[in-house]
Amino acid sequence: MIAIETTGLEYTYTDGTNALSGVNFEAKEGEKVAVLGPNGSGKTTLFYHFNGLIKPTRGEVRVFGESISKNNIDKIRKRVGIVFQEPDSQLFAPTVYEDIAFGPKNLRLGSMEIKNRVTQVLHRFEIEALAQKNPSNLSGGQKKRAAIAGVVAMEPDILVLDEPTSGMDACGITGTMEILDELNDEGKTIIISTHDCDLAASWADRIYILNKGRVFKSGIPKHIFADEKLIAEAGLKQPVIVQTYREFRARGISRGEVPLSVLDFMDSVDVKVMNIRCAIAGCDVEAGDEVCLEIKNGMLIANKGSNGVTGRAVFDGKKGEDIAVRDVAGDILQHEGTITIIRVPGIIEGGSRAADLDRVRDILSKNKHQKMGAMGTSAKVLMTRLGLVCDFEFDVIQSGILAALRGFDVTILASGGMADRVAEKVKEKKLKYSCFVL
Ligand SMILES: Nc1ncnc2c1ncn2[C@@H]1O[C@H](COP(=O)(O)OP(=O)(O)OP(=O)(O)O)[C@@H](O)[C@H]1O
Ligand SMILES: [Mg+2]
Known part of the structure; x- marks a missing residue:
């Protein structure tokens, strides 16, 4: 099923600026799509069309097959949540708590359900401490987090985020992208715009490059970043890992497909040389x-x-x-280490509260572990409840596998469906591993 589709989309602002010309875009249900493009290329204008904030000058926008019209606009806005590029355009209530509660209240949910949702997203985004603060007094990165939390609380099927990580520190970026991955695992379609090609390369299922209001190119990250000329012409920069690979390849050290992660890069290195x-x-x-x-x-x-x-x-x-x-x-x-994967119930399955702590202690005592990582909210909470410390804060699957390839025995706690992703990657690398489901 196609979640969002635009055909022949054109948009001209009242001052005559032609912001979009003939844009054909689609995001399939459950997909993670990143839109790249220089300043002024039309990313924000395109996103405004996704829930009918602006009407196309020409062309059509369909959400789950339905063309946006006056009759279905309320329904569409429930299904498509947009996080604006500027959090100040989104946050307006006197406290972060009330701001996040605003969306669910508008959906006319019961007061218990509103309270549950707000508590859950405050927790998910680790912003409980900011709940009673006035949004205008938050730092730039905190504002961004609060604005995303507000849209997530409405539980839309499609999340559209305009530059979600701009202004965030490294931890904030990893945390935010991990939450988006978690939501994606729960079935949500995620569309982001970004200027960070490294992030788009490693995160997206599919990439669109916009340039001067047109789709310059679309495709899977491996194809997009394999074309050096295309990236330069689009006014973008190659991910650092791709630049390094090209230098290594020119010197006869690396070979094969363009890598998009450190792990892929390790595979490209010809150990024989x-x-x-x-x-x-x-x-x-x-x-x-x-x-x-x-x-x-x-x-x-x-x-x-x-x-x-x-x-x-x-x-x-x-x-x-x-x-x-x-x-x-x-x-x-x-000389490889082993990987132990412990699947912690995801938030929608009851979270860390649904896990038997003694069982985790038992698994940990029976399996060697020198390094630990946690992916997803409930896995992180479980680590804290057990008084354990994460060795990997960033990119847990990749960091864990790299550590195992360097001989460490690694344990990864992963929330819900994320555990399957860890297992898949570990299998791909042919590492010794065991899985436990809590
Ligand atoms: N309200 C407006 N009135 C007139 N022109 C506008 C308006 N908003 C945007 N534009 C123009 O439309 C074009 C596309 O702008 P848009 O904000 O969609 O780009 P963008 O790709 O999101 O850029 P950025 O990376 O800077 O966020 C630009 O040329 C911009 O100047
Ligand atoms: Mg923009």
């Missing part, structure tokens, strides 16, 4: 000694010996010093 390595001496070594390389506690260690991955020390080194090893033969990735 990496026959000189930097390692830490596990014992005193002399130049010319045969050494074996092993990853321990995340570091590449060189000990004297001829087992497994071997090489020769280039110069003398005392235990603990950095040394160079040449003629490295063998694949370092064979």
Whole structure:
């Protein structure tokens, strides 16, 4: 089912500015779509059409197959929630609490349901402490979070967010994108605009590039960012990981498809050409000694010996010093840690309260874990309730897999459907793993 579709969309502002010309856009139900484009390319104008805030000068907008009209506008606005680029255009109530409650009140929900929804989103967005503050006194990033929370509280089927992460710190960005992923797992369609190509590359199922009011290109991130010329012509910048890959490929070190994450990038590196390595001496070594390389506690260690991955020390080194090893033969990735996935009930399944804490303690005591991560609200809450600390704050799946590839035993707590995503990725990398459902 197509959630939002525009055909031949044109829009001219009253001063004659032609903001959109012949835009054909679609977001399928359950998809994560990112719209990229330079300033003034028409992203905000396009988003205003998605719930009938403005009417097309020409063309059509359909939401779940229905063309927007006077008769169905109320229904459409319930299904499509828009978070504006400027939070000041959205926040107006005297407190954050009342602001978030405004949407659900407008939906004429009962007072208990309103209270539940507000409490839940305050918790989800970790802004409980801001509930009684006046929105105009919040910091830029906090305002943005409160504005997103207000729209999420209305539980629309489609969430449209105009530059949701601009002005946020790194933690805020990760947190926000994780909440959007969680909502997407619960079945919501998510459309964002952003100037952050790194974020769009790693997050989106599909990307639209707008330029001067037209769709310049659309497609899956791998195709979009594989075309260096196209990205430059669109006035965008390649993600750092793609730039690094191109440099490595030009030097014969990387090969294969364009990577969009550090994990993909690791796959692109041709280990056979990496026959000189930097390692830490596990014992005193002399130049010319045969050494074996092993990853321990995340570091590449060189000990004297001829087992497994071997090489020769280039110069003398005392235990603990950095040394160079040449003629490295063998694949370092064979020294892997394990991954334990614990599925915590998602918020809609009762959250961390529905989990048996003793069972988690039991799983943790029976499985080795040197590094821990939590994905999603209920998993994070469970970690806190157990007094555990996360080693990975950002990009938990990728960070966990990278740590396992460096030899750590990793445990990941994941809320609801997110656990399946972790398992899928871990399987792809052929790592040893076990899954527990709480
Ligand atoms: N109210 C308005 N009246 C006249 N022109 C407008 C109005 N709002 C936007 N425009 C023009 O429409 C074009 C598209 O603007 P829009 O805000 O949609 O771009 P955008 O891609 O969202 O840019 P940004 O990245 O800066 O947010 C621009 O040329 C802008 O100057
Ligand atoms: Mg804009």
